[in-house]
Amino acid sequence: MSAQPEITQRDLRNKSKEIMDAVEHGQSFTVTRDGHQIGELIPLRRRRRFVNRDDFVAMSRNAPVVDLETFRRDQDAAADHEAGDPYDR
Template sequence: MQQLKAIGQRELRNDNAEIMRRVEAGEGFVVTRNNKPVAQLLPYREEVVSRPPLGDIQVLFGTLPPVDAERWDADRKAADEVFGADDPLEDPWQT
């Protein structure tokens, strides 16, 4: 990884067009204020997110154990007794 050049906030403000051209060309900077780093100015790189195919996800879900609905409901009711109901459609601030 290349070393980032430090530039002051004032230099960024005064020479912003030139600095943006340099960033666009691949150069990066550390912006400082009172000689302390406050930001990095780096070229934008679009992240490519790879997602597994739906078929692979379906296979993974097929390996999960079945849900015991009665046990889940009992656990939820027990938690509600301790923590209170948490209905996402209920607004606790309205009376």
């Protein structure tokens, strides 16, 4: 059983505006033909919007402090130093 509403191919054709409006607002559908599920109609993920400086500062207010020396040591420990320069050919 599908967790999202099923619509027939005919409904998709005849009610496309209403269905597309619902998809635009986040609704997903399973499309059927002759009683068999044949596909899904799902909304695309929205791109992230730009966050202005004031919003970023407000969101970051409770972020933990990062010690740069510890961060660099962690990065060096995780880096593959044997890989060499990928641009050295």
